[in-house]
Amino acid sequence: MSARDGRGGANGSEGDDDNAGQDGDADEVVRAPVAAVSFDLFGTLVEPERPPDPATAVGVELRERGVPVPDDWAAAYAEPHLDYGAGVERPLHHHVAAALASRIVASEREVVDDAAAAVRAAFDTPVLTREGAVEAVEALADRYSMGVCSNCSVPGLVDRTLDRSALDPAVFDIVTTSVACGWRKPDRRAFATTADGLGVPVDRLLHVGDDPATDGAVADHGARALLVGDVSLASLPATVEARWG
Numbered sequence: 492m493s494a495r496d497g498r499g500g501a502n503g504s505e506g507d508d509d510n511a512g513q514d515g516d517a518d519e520v521v522r523a524p525v526a527a528v529s530f531d532l533f534g535t536l537v538e539p540e541r542p543p544d545p546a547t548a549v550g551v552e553l554r555e556r557g558v559p560v561p562d563d564w565a566a567a568y569a570e571p572h573l574d575y576g577a578g579v580e581r582p583l584h585h586h587v588a589a590a591l592a593s594r595i596v597a598s599e600r601e602v603v604d605d606a607a608a609a610v611r612a613a614f615d616t617p618v619l620t621r622e623g624a625v626e627a628v629e630a631l632a633d634r635y636s637m638g639v640c641s642n643c644s645v646p647g648l649v650d651r652t653l654d655r656s657a658l659d660p661a662v663f664d665i666v667t668t669s670v671a672c673g674w675r676k677p678d679r680r681a682f683a684t685t686a687d688g689l690g691v692p693v694d695r696l697l698h699v700g701d702d703p704a705t706d707g708a709v710a711d712h713g714a715r716a717l718l719v720g721d722v723s724l725a726s727l728p729a730t731v732e733a734r735w736g
Contacts, residue, residue: 525715525735527636527689529667529682531700532649535719536624536639537656540616549587552609558602561594578678580669583644584610607646614645620657623724628662630728634736638665640685640698642675642705665689676700677708686714697735699727 530536542548546568550560561567572589573581584607588599596602631637641649649668653660660666665688667681674680679693686693694713700706701719710716715735722730 523692523695525635525697525731526691526695527638527686527697528631528731529638529640529685529689529696529698530628531676531698531702531706532639532641532652533643534701535699535706536621536628536658537652538619538621539652540619542613542616545613548613549609552612553587553591553605555612556605556609558591558605558609559596561591561596563594564590567591567594578674578680580642580644580673580675582607582646582670584646586644610645611647614648615651618652618655621724623727625657625659627724627727628658631731632662635697636689636691637663638667638685638689639663640667640676640681642669642681644670646670676705677711679712682709682712682714697731 533539546565549568550564553560567590568587570590570593572593573586575581584603585599587606587610588603591597591602591606592599628637639649639653643649649666650660653663653666665685667685667688669675669681672681672684674684676682682696682698683693685698686696689696693709696709696714697717698706698709698714699717699719703718707716707718717727717730719727
């Protein structure tokens with residue numbers, strides 16, 4: 492479990508040039524034009540503060556709610572307790588409840604509500620909107636349907652982050668989270684859910700993110716990808732216009 496979204500690694504290094512979008516000029520000639528744009532949230536549009544040690548942060552919030560926390564809580568939190576198939580997402584508080592139950596603190600059912608409240612509080616942190624994000628989103632919204640496609644296992648965290656950011660949530664026609672749709676990027680079904688919500692096929696979607704492994708992988712499913720390590724947010728609208736306008 493990790494600080495970014497409660498499960499999996501934080502987004503890391505960025506990708507490379509047009510191959511980051513996996514699109515060569517020859518392909519662009521025959522491909523349908525971009526009709527919609529989706530954005531990753533954490534690390535792309537915003538930089539929220541995350542607890543450096545999620546297990547400790549969640550443990551503190553559990554104690555605040557009167558839930559007994561075992562002495563080896565860090566180990567219990569780190570252990571797998573639920574069955575995750577390939578690409579599957581589950582709410583982080585289900586994992587927390589299962590971790591408590593594994594130490595015979597209580598049954599999962601008895602603590603799941605407190606676990607949900609503790610997880611929400613542990614990840615309830617300030618949000619910093621990245622420079623150029625507002626302008627990039629507003630410029631692209633003039634031409635394209637817009638969405639968010641975010642890996643996040645904390646229910647409600649993406650919506651709360653958008654509300655606290657300098658972004659206008661109303662700009663986005665759909666907000667897809669892994670915890671809501673049940674699939675984590677780079678699984679095709681996460682991107683397909685976003686594309687369906689925007690009313691376009693996946694091959695007409697452009698996804699903007701910061702992680703080559705999760706966001707850049709949209710290109711493997713027929714869409715385009717841009718990574719903010721290669722193209723600054725300030726230059727993003729001009730880049731999209733030059734490549735796919």
